Structures are given as structure tokens and as C-alpha cells.
Amino acid sequence: MVGGVETIGFSELKQGMRGRVVSVDPHAPALLRLQEMGLTEGAEFLVDKVAPLGDPVEIFLRGYRLCLRKHEAVGILVEVIK
């Protein structure tokens, strides 16, 4: 729970879910690149595809399709949008 919102870690997302980034761990320098790609606080996205072997995942974000690895997005908390 962050500010009264139900949140989950990025890696718990499933195909077809919609999410909104609630917070990004400021102490994880690796997350800077993902933020620069548009995965910033408040960004909404759709989990489009999960690769056949379970990772990486492809999300539709800010009008483009971005693939990233779940375990490299640890530290990004998202709220699932119904």
C-alpha cells in the first residue's frame, strides 16, 4: 500500500494487465535508464506480450512498444488499473 493504493511489483504483472507506475526506487541506479525510456511515476501502460520463456515482457507505453526484463525492473511499484 502506497498512499491508499493497492500496489504490486513490476515483475508480478501478467499479460493483458494495465498498470500505472506509483513509485520508482531512487536508490537503484539501473532504473534510471528505464525512467529515461518513459517508465516514470504516473506513466500508464499495458502489458502486451510476455516472451515464450517468461521474460522479457513487452509493454505499450507512451505510444510505443518497449521490451524489458522483469528482474531488471525490480524497484518499480505499479498500481493495477481495472
Added chain:
Amino acid sequence: MIATDTRLVALVGNPNAGKTSLFNALTGASQRVGNYPGVTVEKVTGHVRFEGKEFDVIDVPGLYSLQPQSADEEVAAGVVHGEPGLSQKPDLLVCVLDATNLERNLFFFSQLAEAGHPIVVALTMTDLLAKHGTPIDQARLSRLLGVDVIPVVAHKGTGIKELERAILDNLEHPMVPAFDVGLKPELDAQVDAIAERLARDAFDVERSTIRDSLSGESTELDERLAPFPELSEALEEARSSLASVPDKGCTDPASRYNWAARIRRQVLPDASLKRIRTSDRIDALLINRFTGMIVFAAVMFVVFQSIYTLAGPLMDGIGAGFEWLGDLIRPWLSGVPVLESLVIDGLLTGVGSVLTFLPQIIILFLFIAILEGTGYLARAAFLMDRLLGWCGLNGRAFIPLLSSFACAVPGIMAARVMPDPKSRLATILVSPLMSCSARLPVYILLIGAFIQPRYGALWAGVALFGMHLVGLAVAIPVVALLNRGVLKGRRLPFVLELPPYQWPKWRDVFLTVFSRAKVFVQTAGTIIVVLSLVIWFLGYFPRSEGDEERYRGEYTTLTSATRKHIEEENYIRQRQIENSFLGRIGKAIEPAFLPAGFDWRLSTTILMAFPAREVVVSSLGIIFSLGGEVDEANTDLRTAIQDARWPDGRPLMNGWTAVGFMVFFALCCQCMATLAAVKRETNSWKWPVFMFTYMTGLAYLAAVAIHQVGLLLSG
């Protein structure tokens, strides 16, 4: 034309924004490929003449951010800022913005603008937007950004003239974006407050000056306000209140994206249309668990087969062409044997071996350019990432690694598909471990001589397959160790975008293939020819007038049984090699190879194969006095190796030594073209030397280990 007089225009933007397509449309065939000093990044420049004026253009590697996170990005950012030592400072930046991916592209623009560079925007992919029904308000975008915005479609030539005119105008009257970043609300509010406070005392100060002062980047304002304690105090107060706000600078990505989204909404309100339906439908098949994997396997099979089989006849053709050329020249030189051998065995062989790599390079890059241009390469990387990710590489590595099974040279060049320098270097360093087609003859010869006669065809097949896995199996721990120890730099998270599917743009495909081939011939080619001459020298000298007569005399003293097996010319050739520097070194290092069970004949063969392992079978032919024209299916050569003895009468090779010899060839770095390609691609001698050392060391240790185990087991 003096270089420093020519104005320099830099094309900058996100990866895949369309910079290279635009660069090709602007510069056509006037492109030059070089390297920035000391780094692996390529420097691609060209020249434009338009309406009597001219300027240089530089295609800067794609950047997601001006805040570099890897060595390659540091170089690209350095070029943008005009850091000395990299290139001339650009007089103008053409910021290439992908209209279908506006928010992320504007994120980068905001950083460029903030750095205060003069900018012209080239808006790409507007044809895709038009096709999918969303117009973009380009006049408004130009107003909001405060710079010229020129829509271009590079492959159709649309907007190129307009862009060239805008570039010339802006070179005369540069426009720095009138751009109040105003990114962080807290900072903005404080800037407003201070501006108001100063205005009350009739101070007219620019907002950017206030912002710089508050974020601690300049003390200009502090100095001006020093005589007025009340104002200084207000400034100090504002600064300390900001100190409690995290990330008070303007670098916070979230604020930048808020700004970018605001701009995007004003010029392109309906972004949802940007989902391109056809792409989604194709992807339902191509990145699907079942059909996706089948298509992937089929595509890779076609790529690999084409390099493996299509290149073969072309390479043979080039080889035959050079032989013909040699025969043509030979009569002119036959008076001077040294010159004849230098030109034909040294120079022509060297140049010929450079050119024989071209068919494979051209075919592979043709496929890469097409796969990249259609958008499939990104999908394939998505499918394969998990498989390659666990050993520290990523999904894109399958292209270089797979092509290395045909030949490591195009494979190493293909490693440029890797997004970050660290994984690119790791891929380059293990590519030559993949079992290339030049190793096959050794396997066939030795398996035919030692495995098949004893264990049958089934085990021969298993052994052949196994030999192809040796390098792959060794590569996995090597990558893990390299990543842990040798390769410096933080690993960036893997990011990959899936662009919409498109038809490849043939001019761009052609230019990619042409420039790769040219770069290989010019840089790696030179190294290969020089090394060929060195090797020729070692194999030819020392040689004196009377040698040949002496060897002929020796030949007549051989028993007639031996003479029936060995022709006179082949005997002389064998004695000449034995007497050359190469043969002498081979004999001198024999003791080092004794633990592996190799005598001087095998160690000299190994030496002879260092320039190119292709020659190993013909080297064995020469060493075993059968002449250099034998091939791996030659039964005489097979028998000669089976029957070879140590001076004390023990057989030279048994099954174990044969496997040891094959594993040695599987792991050893015996290919100067590979080393030349690594030198070219990494722009340093450090990595080829490192590669040579680790591979040769591993090969030696493995051969020794196998022989010693063989000795133990066979008692």
C-alpha cells in the same frame, strides 16, 4: 577545402529515430567511416553541397539520454557537446524526432535544448502517421519548441531540400530553443517568487539566470545581489527550501516526461491511433509461443544456410580467379624465384584471402539489414533474450553467434547489433569459439583416420557433432568470467523497442552492406595482407642457392619403397618447410607440445595454421610429403597420419591424441582475419591480443589434459 572551414552539422536523436536514413538521403555516396580515437564507436561523416553552399554532416550514434551511462554513450554525448579530441564542435544539431514516438523523443530534445545548443528539428515517420490517420500540428510544435521543425521522409526524398535550406539558414542565424524548461514545479514556483521579488526592486533578471543560481550552477546572480542583504537573503531562503525537495535539479525524468506529454497532447491529441493494427496482427503470429518459435527457427535456418552454402561457390570463384591471376603473372617473374614466391604465395594469397571473406560478409549484412529494416530483428531478440540472457548476453547476440558457425569474421562484425559496449565486447570475444566451417576439414580428416575405422560411422557422426559443441560449451563459462572480471562498466538494463513492421528501404540496405564490405577491406584487409607477407617470409627463408640440389641428392638416397610413396617435388617441399624459420620454430617448440603428444610435425602444422586454419590439411600434406594439394578425404594423407611414428617406433597418434588435436583446433585462435576484424571493431590491439592469448591458452591446456587422461586410461 580546409576541414576546419567547413561547418559541421550533427544528426542526433534516439536510436531508431531515422538518423541514418536521413544521413543517407543527405550525403548519398559521400560517406566516410572511421573511428573516434580509442573507442569502439564508429564515426560516420559525409558531405553535402546545396545551392552553392556546403557543409559536413556527422551521424551521431543514437542516445536515449544526454546523461551517458556507458562508454559508447559518453562518446556520442561528447560529440554533441563538441568535446575536444572527438570531433570538431558541431555548428548546428539536427535533432531527429520520430513523430510516432513523440514523448520519448521529446524527452531527449528537452535535454539538448537545455544544454543550449542551436537546433533544427527533423520530424521523421510522418508517412506512418498519415497512413494511420493522425495529423500532427507541426507549426504548433515549432512554436512550442522555439525552433524550425521540418517533416522529412528520407527514403522518399520528401522534405530533404527543405531541411537543407533550413540547415543553411540556421547556420547563418542559429536558433537556440526559446525554452524555459520549467520542469520541476517546486523549482518553478521558487523561480517565480524570486523573479517577482526582484521585479519589485526594479531588477530585471532572466528566469534562466535565477534557475541556475537556485540549482547551484552559477553564482552570477549571487554576486549581483551581494550589495542587497534583503534580496540575498530571499535567494538563500529559496535555495534552502529547495534543498529539502528531492532531486531539485532539472534532471528528474518524471518532470521531463510531464513536459513532453504536455507538448505531445497539444500537437498530436490522439495517440491511441498510433497502435498500428497490421503490426499487432503479424506479431500475434511472430512472437507467439509456437508459431513464433517455428518462424524464428526457419528464418535463422535460411540465414545460416545462405552464408554456409551460397557463399561457398563465390569464395571458390574468387580463389580460382586469384589462381588464374597467379598463372598469368608467373611467367613474368619466373626468372626470380624469390619474387615469384613473394608475389604469388605471399601477396596474391593475402589479397585473395581478404576477398574470400567478402561473400559471407555481404550475405550476412544483407540479411541483417533486411531483418533490421523490416523490424523482425527486434522480435527475434525478444524471443531469444531469455536463452542468451542467463549467461550474461542478450537476445541480440544470436545473430553474431549463429553466423560465427559459418565464419567468425562476419560474426564479429555483426556484433554491432548489440546495444551496449559490454555485451558487444563479450560477444566479439566468444564468437571465434563457435566452430566455423574452416574447422570442418580437420574434424573430417582425423575422425576418418582414428574414430571411424575403430568405432564405426555412428560414433564418427557423434564425434563430429560433439566437436561442434566444444566451443559453444566453453563459451558459456568464458562469458560468465569475462563479465565478472575483465569487462568493466556497469551493465545497463536490457531495453528493446518493437518498431512497426515495414518493407526494408533498399537504399539503406545497400548502403549498409556496401559500407561494411568497404570497411572490412580497407582496415582488416590491410592487416591481413601484411600478416600474410610476414608468414610467407617465415615459411620461405632461409633458403640458399644449393638447397634444392641438396634435397634432390637426399631424395636419391631414399629406399625405393619410400620413393614410391613420396614424389620428389613433395619431398623437396617438405624439406624446405622443415628448414625454414617456421619449421625451425616448430621444432624448437616441440618440447612444449610433448605433454599434448604432438611432435614437431604437428607443432609445425599448428604454426602454419595460425594465419588461417583453412590451410591445415594442405600443411599436413606438405609436412607428410604428400604435397599441398591434398584434401581432407585423401586416403594417402589419412594413412600417412595413421602410420606416422615417433623416432622410437611408437605410433604418433592414437584416438586420444586425435581428439586432443581436434579440440586444440576447436579452441585455438588460428585466424588472423578474425584478429584483424577484432582490431577493427574494437579499435585497439588490446582485445585481439587478449583473445589470442586466452583461446590459444585454453586450446593448449585442453589438448594436454586430453592426452594425459588418455595416457592414464590406456595405462
